[in-house]
Amino acid sequence: MIKDFVYHRANTSEEALDLLDKYRDDCKIICGGQSLLILMRQGLVAPANLIDIKGVKDLDYITFDPEEGLKIGAVTTHRAVEKSEIVKDNYSILIEMEKNLASVQTRNWGTLGGNLCHGDPTGDPATLFTVLNGSVKLASKERERTIPVEEFSIDFFETVLEEGEMLLEIQLPVIPPRTAVAYDKFNLIENDQGIVAAGVSVTVDEKGSVCQEARIALGSAAPVPMRAKAAEELLRGKKIDDALLDAVGQKAAEEADPVADIHASEEYRRDLVNTLTKRMVRKAWEQARALAGGKE
Amino acid sequence: MAGMRRQPMSKKYHVINTPVHNVDGIAKVTGRAEYTFDVVLPHMLYGKILRSPYPHARILNIDTSKAESLSGVRGVVTGKDTLGVKQGIWRRYKELCDEEILAREKVRYIGEPVAAVAAVDEDTAEEALDYIEVEYESLPAVFVPLDAIKEGAPLLHEQAERNINVTRHIEWGDVDEGFKQSDFIREDWFRCSSQAHVCMETHCAVASYTPDGKLTVYTSSQSHYYIKVLLADVLGLRENDIRVISRYTGGGFGSKFELDSAQFCSSVLSMKFCKPVKIVLTREEEFMATKRRTPMFYYLRTGVKKDGQFVAKESRVFTEGGAYTAMGATALYLTGFFQAFPYDWPNYRFDGYRVYTNTPPTSAMRGFGAPQATFCAETQIDIIAKELGIDRIDIRRKNGMYAGYEVPGQAWIQSCGLDECLDKVDEWIKGKGDLPANNGIGIAAYGFMSGGIFNWFDTPYAFSSAVVQVNIDGKVDLFIGSQDMGQGSNTTLTMICAEELGVNVQDIRLHMGDTDKCPVDLGAWGSRETLMQGNAVKMAAAEVKKQILEFAAAKMSPNIVYDLDIKDGWIHLIARPERGLAFNDVVKEAIRGRDGQPLVARGHYTPHRKGMISPAYSFGVQAIEVDVDPETGKITLKDCVTAHDCGQVINPLGVQGQLEGAIAMAAGYGFTEDLPMDEGKILNPNLVDYKLLRTTEMPETTVVEVETYEPEGPFGAKEAGEGLTNPTAGALGNAVFDAVGVSINELPITPEKVLEAIREKDKPETNKED
Amino acid sequence: MDKIKLCITVNGEDHECYIKPKKLLVEVLRDELGLMGTKRGCNTGSCHACTVLINSVSVKSCSVLAVQADGCEITTIEGLADAAELSPLQRSFLDYGAFQCGFCTSGMLLTATSFLAENPEPTEHDIREGLHGNICRCTGYNSIIRAVKAVADGGYEEAADE
């Protein structure tokens, strides 16, 4: 049963910040509410004040700049991203991820900002944004700060957001040339939360012969979306072959810090991390080389 | 008026086996169908149920004063406000009536009701639950049958020594001799998991007691008759002081023909406060505190000849009963019976034990013990076939049941299309050619009953009854006691009536779902409706038809050698169909002729001398194609065919729907659905963590109808819905076996288990383990 | 707790009511407006039986605060048929037997309605993905997919009668 609360509708980010400042620890922000309302129904969250930013127009945008990269306003819905031409042209992997995120109904009303702030380690955006080296712009009445997405979540359903602070914008840098990104999750039911997710970005040299730079991010492999840095290290400057793929999968599995639950044991999650990482590295590597070779 | 008319269609049936719109269809696609979930009565209160957080505890004291003083709360009831009747659906056996619903002394599972609140709205009622103070004395609990049966294990019910609830023995032939004659003997242990029904409409009821001593209960049920009688027992009312209503039931699958906490608590509250009380279980309550599929621990010992001839089978099962008997006793018998299906076992022995445990009671669920049995049996048969190097179709054909076969001392098979089903599936498989690596096809053969013969409920009524009334305008009223929970019986039975009476489906007005207006039927369970209620409807329609034809014959006064029939609203001489009268005209005059009294007739059906189980059995064979990912163990369903003998198909659209629905549900049982527990607490009581198949997991489905004629069924029809749940888990497991060579003996077949088994197999030397 | 004013247009009719802010859209539709065709199958936003259209996109009415729909145009199952004239999807659902118990049907029809509006020429797999969220425990989905495909393939142009 949802506990009663005082409802406040913010029409601008300005108003939202004022309200946040006013109610501090005694309030919660609702946007799409696809996750929050469930928590409220279960009585896990019972704010005295609810600040609705769903209608904040100045946070509903998707812009792209060849230098700056992509900027997504916090209240932009998943669907808007999924259908955006500029996203399609410059970050097609993002569309792939969105299409496999929950149901159309959820994507129609749910927002990216809300998804990140929920801090669920099974959430796809946080993991993919980590691969894409994205960052988030946070603001409170006092200050504004921008931090990497990979530092945003600090534990299960916990983020760095402080009292009076809210997420304004998601920023993704331009994807470097000769770089391919692959992302996938393992689940029994399509579009369901991933039992494990892996995202990989590989940048190859001009000749497409070695991997110059790589980023590997894992979802549901730890209490928060995580980078598999040691595994990345193995790839840098190397030509990727099956032996290396096995080593990278192994390494990522070692780095992972999975938690057992009814859906999978810790061991099985490590197995999945291993397999998924391998597959995503191979996929990204092949695509990146194709780009280098000018082929598709 | 008499005269010429277009030739009535010459084909055998004018309604049966033609696609007909569901008679409730328009109401359902326009959102007009009123379910119990939608019922709102004036001055209605809302109820909520307080449930035990302990798997096993003594109730020392319940203090409701704080809750009652809450504003908006009308009142609270506990076991003290009830007659304390221990009820159960196996009414013939006192010791099996063991559930109070509102516990007075002891709670035996997490989620057992201990109190119920009525308030002005749901939120207030829910809030009030926190203010009811229950003092418990926690008792040692036991959760697994094999522990519960041990000496010194905590006892759930004083009278049940070693927690043994029911035992079952089935035996024929000389099993021990049979094993002596066997060339090859195989032993296996299997574990079948539980499963939740997950009806989209959760259990709910609106009870309204009035000062004249009458109780009306709107409820989502599969058998209004059972609910009415069970309520009378526990409330101390007379059967007919209770009226149970609702035309629409949002899914049943076996979960809605026993008395549930929503029905009981809303009734008790309503009787106390003389106001309507509505209780709708939350999805979480539905998972934690309603009944579920029976988990089974199976042991199978099977002896065969070199050539695959079945010789002897010994099977033993311990079923996890949960805290109460429920329908579990029937599931125990049926799993033993169907363990031998659909084959001719010369020597067979079954010993089954249902054991009480401190978990939510297990009971009836679509297939009723047969899906578990079929999974174990079919899995083992494929292993045996492989070890003997015999084709899996051949070994089944060699041993399959056939029309005229008698299951010794148990049942007679009058119609059986198993062989043809095997041929059809064989063709389908051959048509697939070579499969890609890690793809495989698995098959399973199955059979099921068409309504149970047993009367543990101890009903004094006919198993099924129907009334048909023909009115002055030719419109027909059909009154039936059976319940349509989605399976489509309303349409099937209307079609049977239309066919028999020679009118069109649109001419019939169906009345059901109201115990005040409709005759008794035992309800929609055990695949009864088509055969049993169908026979009753056919009998009533035939009787009315006779009355009409008598009048028509008198009117037409044909040569006595001619006889009459009605088809498509046209009463005619069978030999000369163009000579006849319009149905409506004859009816009008006939009714005028009988002083304005409509033409009415009753029909009924009760099986006599039909064996121990059922009057008739459906058969079939299913094949499933899967793709297994050897690196993750993930199973993808690709394609599926089912060759199915349900006798004469009445409603093709209905049969296909039943089949596809059964596949989705049974495949879920096979590889995604489970109810893991920790100390008796279900860990995934929600639709996020309980994984049902969705549109994207459902494979293509092909149905091949193999028509036989069942002498016992209306127009030769038999069961076509529940039995379809039996083969899928087994076929799925066998497909994995075929794809990657590992056989999983434990449901559900999760990717984790598959991956583990693959690794086990790939180890240098695997030492086989049972 | 103070009630607040809510103005919504449902199936073309304007409604004004005063509600507690915590009321979900599905609760307002059913309890305030008596539109019982919209069902509820769970507490976790998982079953999608409560799907309605907000400004013609499909949304779970159990996962939206009614106040968030203030000023919006909402379509429920009661708004699909034009008086006695069933919508093409409603007719194809009848022809293909795309429902059994019927409890998920309202949500299924609304999801399919908005899906076809957005994807006039879907493949079968598109349809499966588009309806992925909606649980049906009875039909096994395939009849529903066939019914939606039939409409997409133009078998149910207005006034088409079979």
Place this chain on the structure above:
Amino acid sequence: MNLARHVFGTGDQGHKDWVNSKGLNFIELLLIQTMEPGNKGYKTLADLLEREAEQID
């Protein structure tokens, strides 16, 4: 033998008490029957029943 099966099949209190009163343990017989191959539990009970029958006539 069939009578033995009946006794186990119904397994109600009356039958249980009778078996126990004859110095056998109903449950133990059941367990033997289940845990060990060879139909032992039933044979033992069948023997008992026969002896009883003889005494009667």
